Amino acid sequence: MLTLEVRYGGERLLPAGRFTTSAKGILRTLTVAELPPPAPSHDLNDGHLHDGVPSGLVTSRGARRNGIEHTKDGFVTRGVLLDVPGKKWLDPGYPITIAELEECAMREGVSVGSGDALLVRTGHQALCREAGSWAGYAGGGAAGTPLETTRWLHGHEVCAIAIDALPWRCGPNEPANALQPLHMVLIRDMGMSVDEISYLDHLADDCAEDGVWEFMFVAPSLPFTSASGSPANPIAVK
Secondary structure, three states: OOOEEEEEEEEEEEEHOOOOEEEEEEEEOOOOOOOOOEOOOOOEOOOOOOOEEEHEEOOOOOOOOOOOOOHHOOOEEEEEEEEEOOOOOOOOOEOOOHHHHHHHHHHHHOOOOOEEEEEEOOOOOHHHHHHHOOOOOOOOOEEEEEEOOHHHHHOOOEEEEEEEOOOOOOOOOOOOOOOOHHHHHHHHHHOOEEEEEOHHHHHHHHHHOOOOOOOEEEEEEOOOOOOOOOEEEEEEEE
């Protein structure tokens, strides 16, 4: 959720009784529902953030360590799109297995390797648009990947992942007493960029048309000092 609130202030009296002022924009964003990459300060577990940073260094005044500003030099890498369903959408709650990710890559003629940004389309946004309702989109119910997928991502040395659902996981948390376990492993333990609610339908259509499922992926963040996330405008370049 991103809003731009415009305020006016600082009026100054000019000759002949005329006033002048300027508009000031205030950017508000809900960083949990982001297409932007979260910073390494976004998730914590057992009192620590990524790289063992104590969680106490992140307060209401921002992150004293691991802020999003450290990604300001840009995010440019090879991107790979896996259109897992190969159709409009997967059924809600469908668990995408490692075997299905590998089968999809083989079908598309691409490989997933070190430093890649892996984009996974489930079709859940297309389902919501056709149903005419986004109720229940956030917080679960969509197709996604189980926790075991993290081992596969680590083994392939993927640097970033994106999905068109929210959140990445499918079904209940594993284990049940964990909050966003995929985030804890991928962001806190592995330092990976995890993007959700990504709009991938147009990209999937383009890839299906030309048969090319890899591209240059550009997704720089805004250098908000001490922020735990940032808006971004991801671009796939072929």
